[in-house]
Amino acid sequence: MELKSKVPSGPIERKWDKHRFEMKLVSPANKRKFTVVVVGSGLAGGAAAATMSELGYNVKCFCFQDSPRRAHSIAAQGGINAAKNYQNDGDSVYRLFYDTVKGGDFRSREGNVYRLSQVSVNIIDQCVAQGVPFAREYGGLLANRSFGGAQVSRTFYARGQTGQQLLLGCYQALEKEVSKGGVTMYPRTEMLDLIVISGRARGIVVRDMVSGEISSHLADAVVLASGGYSNVFYLSTNAKGSNATAIWRAYKRGAAFANPCYTQIHPTCIPVSGDHQSKLTLMSESLRNDGRVWVPKRKEDCGKRPQDIPDADRDYYLERKYPSFGNLSPRDIASRAAKEVCDEGRGVGPGGRGVYLDFADAIRRLGKEKIAERYGNLFEMYQRITDENPYEVPMRIYPAPHYTMGGLWVDYNLMSTIPGLHVAGEANFSDHGANRLGASALMQGLSDGYFIVPLTIGDYLGSNKLEPVSVDSPEVKATEAAVRQRTEKLLSVQGSRTVASFHRELGRLMWEYCGMARSAEGLKQALAVIPKLRDEFWHDVRVLGTGAELNQSLEHAGRVADFLELAELMCIDALHREESCGGHFRVEHQTPDGEALRHDEQFAYVAAWEYAGDAQPPVLNKEPLVFENVPLSQRSYK
Amino acid sequence: MHPLAFYRSTIGKKIIMGVTGLIGIAFVILHMAGNLQAFAGPRKLNAYGAMLHGPLNELLWVLRIILIVAVILHVLMAYQLTMRSRAARPIGYEHREPQVSTLAARTMKWGGVLLLAFIIFHILHFTTQTVDPAGMRGMTDVAGDRDVYGNIVASFQIWWVAVFYIAAMIALGLHLYHGAWSSIRTLGYAKASPNPLHRRIALVVAIVVWLGFTLVPLGVIAGIIR
Amino acid sequence: MNLTLHVWRQPGPDARGGMERYEARDISPDMSFLEMLDVVNESLVESGKPPIAFDHDCREGICGSCGMMINGVAHGPMRGTATCQLHMRSFGDGDTIYIEPWRSRAFPVIKDLVVNRSAFDRIIASGGFITAPTGSPQDANNIPVAKRDADEAMDAAACIGCGACVAACPNGSASLFTAAKISHLGLLPQGQPERERRATRMVAQMDAEGFGHCTLYGECQEACPKQISIDTIARMNRDFLVATRHEHEEKVLGGG
Missing domain, CATH: 3.90.700.10 (Succinate dehydrogenase/fumarate reductase flavoprotein, catalytic domain)
Structure with a gap:
């Protein structure tokens, strides 16, 4: 597998502008001929869906919650960073970029991070225009606070409910497009597989969680914005429903999974x-x-x-x-x-x-x-x-x-290794390296959703000639059949243990061996136990009811089944990364005073894992990381 | 917005109820003030009655028409909204514990029905004298005016008439309390405050009206009005 | 502690439902209400009975997924608290708890305690937004907003869309939900251009969904986990009234 980051050449300040100019455009009249499927309605997915509809694309947006307003972005409390320098305290786009690269312990891609910092200022403008009630000073101007290890005050906030207010702004924009007919919303609908035809992502297979009906939605491009996978630990700050199924299914269809071991413990x-x-x-x-x-x-x-x-x-x-x-x-x-x-x-x-x-x-x-x-x-x-x-x-x-920096590998266009499959927000690996700074998750979600994916999708659609596809094609039928078979299998085990008991056990295991501190010995132990637990799951799980109704145990079982596979990949990645960086702390690799010790010569790369079949170990692909602007150094906060 | 759309909307209907309710409040305050003249003796009250039916007759009819239209609209809207509210919850709760709604708010519906019954009885009793429990139909006082005063005294000496009036006035007081402040809110005039001024004004209006109307039958029972 | 639960069970949208009795054993006072239901559900599954379906997600009181009538009170006995943040220490050993879904024609039951609240989405879609397509709006600080207005807008914007206001309202009215959004956007300078249209459209949609009317009982404000005030309803009515007058005038002018 060849990993082409597609970061444009030239000075870092000019990369995004240059890229925007070089990207292919789709004429307004042609946009409505294209259908884009968006999975997830949080900051990244909701913003992408609304913006693409505004541009004229035909958008179908899916979420497992009963309303797009409930996506887990809503729970973010603290704030959103932006390099506005309203406080005149020396902030700049470059400083936010610098802080983010350093905060990520030099494991992120400079080009992406710089663009994120550039776009951050537009996000605040956009949100204020939408009516997000950010905190204000008595003079009527926006208030800022310092947050999460930053020495400047660049965080915008709305009481302790910033994520909620940003999401509601985004949700309102989304509903505006729903009323105009540009977006069709599919709530209580769960993506269970990705349809790949001739090597391109061409749609998804979903289950209607109320009727249980399994159906396919074809598209010209697919955007996954389904969030992170912290729930692999069972106990996490994520919502109970947050899951890795969408990205895990995409991984198994050929999308590389980058840095799965980078998890943030808040x-x-x-x-x-x-x-x-x-x-x-x-x-x-x-x-x-x-x-x-x-x-x-x-x-x-x-x-x-x-x-x-x-x-x-x-x-x-x-x-x-x-x-x-x-x-x-x-x-x-x-x-x-x-x-x-x-x-x-x-x-x-x-x-x-x-x-x-x-x-x-x-x-x-x-x-x-x-x-x-x-x-x-x-x-x-x-x-x-x-x-x-x-x-x-x-x-x-x-x-x-709390948060997973790892996720599906994407290039500068936020496209995964499957052409046509774009990944936005926490679901991708792109901007935070091995550790995310506070108030940067909201920034990245909205940056991807409002300002990046809607443009790069145009480049993809404009520069590729897509064959027409039909729901009767063998690929669609086969993917649907695989989903049905899996659902039936889960229901047919009729074992003795509840889904939650497996999830709890997996969570304890991961917290113990792949949590805040990891060792080769512990990871090897986890790698020995996880397959056994997975096997036990498929032989002894008890899921009652049928597939043709609202069945919360069945939903949970499908998600836990995927976590049981993802957990293994996380441990493989953690074991292979013989260094400590950011949220990944290997006890064998620490400085004499107990700080994380990186090994840049060997590990300054993105580890993008490629699925090679259930019987084979995953294949490691490396994208080397080059630091031209922020010199590699040991992080010090002393 | 089309006027019909306004009429069809729940807020439009509520606004109609609010406005007609406020008309009703203005009327009952005037009515009460008139009634209190009973304490000034038969001549005063009967002359007041004669003035309304004599020189001010046209004005009286204008007011009566406004009032009748207001009552009809008020009742019609109340009926429609009540039906709507029933339809909004076809399956009720097995257990429900109201938390804060006041007695006044909860009795708006049945209190309103009681008041409607009372108003009909009241008109038949004092205005048209179709119902004449005290046998005062056609009686006049020494000046030849209709003996309103005499009817009041004779009627309120009949226990069930007095009880009905007093009970109806309690319903009226409660209805006015919730009605007065909620109409003001419904019409959109409300400053944010946990104990807003209009709520206190509504309380004063309700108490004054209730007291003013109740004093007359009480006065008769106590023998102050004879 | 041990509790007796009476829970509304209904297998599907068109099925008949009824109250079923369950025993909840060895409940810790530190559990949240939903964790108590988790325990009951696990024991139900273990004994081969279908678990109780209920909506929940963030379990920290912000997503608005959860919500049930607990002993006849929306979100249970603790003020300003969503069901997920209610803890069992609010109950006593041996208590009997009645649990029912939100009841409203506009919120049909899907299963057990799960109801369909998409009516709320349609109310927002009808006008609960500021039309500001993604692009390059002016700098955020070019729109000063008085702190008082911003704070008041935030109070209204705190709505989590759980539906407790509808559930608690004796009339099944969605006025508090609708008014909260109308107030939030109407208090901000950015929300002015669409203010009147927003009020007429959202009110029309609210009515079309079959919600009841507002009689200002105040039950909604009491049930609201974010304690949104019914003052917002006065704002909604004011905007609605003003819109009635203006749009009528517009039409007259246009016609002339």
Whole structure:
């Protein structure tokens, strides 16, 4: 497999402009002759669908939720970055680019990241024009805050509900196009396979989750914007329905999967309270702007009430280890530091898996009112879940799987290795390297959806002559048959274990061996266990009911079946990457003071895995990464 | 928007209800003020009645027509909206616990029906005197005016008439309380506030109207009006 | 703790439904309400019975997927809280809990507690947007918005589209949902050009879906997990009234 990144030549500032000029155009009259299928209705998918319809394409948009407004982008709390430099604090497109490449631990593609930074300013303009109610200063201008390891204030926000407001803006644009007839929306419809004809992506096979009907939707191009795969860990901050099925099916049809082991563990989540736990709740990273993270210096103090531990006996470990960034250290670093102190036995709360996030100093300094104004909704949410009042006792937090930087490999046009299959948002691997900075996920989703895919799709459609296809073609029939067979197989096992029990077991395994710290030994162990668990799943899972009705167990079973395969690829990738970078921390590769140690000579590449059949190991393809603008260096936040 | 589209929309219907309701409120306040003249003695009240039916007769009819149209529209809209609301939930809840709705809000429908019955009875009783429990039909006072005062006194001395009136006035007070403030909101005039001014005004209007109307039968029962 | 549940079970959209009784054993007070249902469902599957279908996704109170009548109250006893954020410590050992789907003609039941809320999407599609096609609009800071307006718009924009307002309304009205969007966009300068058209179209669509009317009981605002105020409804009515007058005038002018 040849990986052509197609990053345009020339100086980095000019690449995107040059590319936009060089791309083929489709005339307005011809656009309506093309049908584009979009899977997912979050920031990337919803924005792409709405924008392509505005341009004149015929768009079909699919989501498994009951409404496109519920896509998981909605849960993002903190904000969205943009290099507006409204605060005059030295920000620029170049600085956002630089921060993102460095924050990604030099495992992303410079050209893509630069374009993302350029487009970031347009996103804010677009969202404001749509009526997104961003926070404002008394003068009426937009407010900004610093966020997630940035030393400038470039984050735009709407209370603690930025993702919701951006998504609603995008959803409203989408519904506007639905009413005009440009977009046909298919809610409660799940993509179960990709149709590939003559080597090109030509449609998808879906299941109507209400009637159970399986059908095919043909298209001239397909956009996958189906989000990330953190739910492979069972417990994550993702929505319960978030799944990898769309991208996994595409992988099995020939799309390369890049860097599957790059997962982000978010440092500030509410700790697990018991075995019943069904998901983890994120507490916005913005809390670290005013909260101080600590654990007791001595193990013996862990059982004490936090207010009874004097300052001298507290270890503000982030401030101690990273004096210049302190509590605002990037996510991977803060998460790992929390794990370390808990591994030392100094964790607090049930099971010793938690650290304090303390607002006492901030309340003393700014007053309770100011803190309530900044974080009131988050404090309420914390109290609802834990029954503890964070104004009086410090919050307890612990890292949790949150985001996956890995995803389907795409070129500069966001096209995968299957021609015609474009991948946008978290589903692709493109911009964050081995670690994503806070408030950059929303930026990437909207950048891909509003400003990139709608243009590059035109280039693809304009420069390729597509054969007409029919639902009666053998490829379509075969793909549909495969989907039906799989569904029937899931229903016919009639074993003894629930789907959730398999998912929980897989999650525990992945968290243990492929979580915040990974070792060759642990990964090998996981690789030995996962196939057994998968085998047990296919022989002993119990899915009741039929395929011809709303059947939530069946939906879950299909997703878990795919996670059971993806988990293996994640471990293979993690094992092969003999270095530590960003969210991928191999215990064998660390500096003497415990920081991630990269091996740039050997591993400055994108690992794009190619499916080679169920019986064969996947094939590794490498896309070398070249750093012409940001010199390779060790990340330091000290 | 086409006027018919306005009429067909639920908000249009609510606005019609609000406007006709406010007309009704204005009327009951005037009516109540007139009634209170009972405390000034028979001459005063009967003369007031005679003035309305004499020199102000045309004006009275104009007001009556406005009022009749308002009542008809109000009742018609209430009926249509109630039917609509029933259709909006064909299968009800096995268990439902209202959280905040006031007694006034919850009794709008049946209180309204009671009021309609009352208004019909009231017109038959005092205006046309078709219903004449006290046997006062055609009676006049010393000045030759219709003896409104005498009818009031004689009627309210009959226990069930007094009870019916007092009960109806409680329904009216509740109806006015919810009706007054919600009409103002329905018409779109409401400042954001947890305890908005129009809600307090509505409360005052409701209490004043209820009290003003109830004082007369109470006055008769207490022997102040004789 | 142990609980007795009475849950609405209905196998499909056209099937007959009824309340079924279940026992929920060994429930921890730290569980969320949905985690309690997960436990019940796992035991149902283990005993070969179909699990209770209910909508849920983010489980952090923002996606708006979940929603059920819990003891006759939309989203249950805790104020300003979606079902997923309700925890079992709000109940006592031995309690009986009645669980029913949202009831509205416009929200037909699909299965058990799952209802079809696509009527809300159609209301938004009818006009709940600002027409600003993706492109190069002016710089974001060229449109100053008074903080008060921005804050008030945000209060209204917080709606998660769960449908609790409809479920709690004695009239089955969608006024709070519709008014929240009309208020959000109508409070912002960007929303002015389409303000009146938005009000007439969204109200017409709301009516066409078969929702009831608003009598300002205030139940919706109480049930709303985001505590959106019924003040928004006054705004909607005002915009609707103004639109009635203006569009009529427009027509008269055009005709002349």
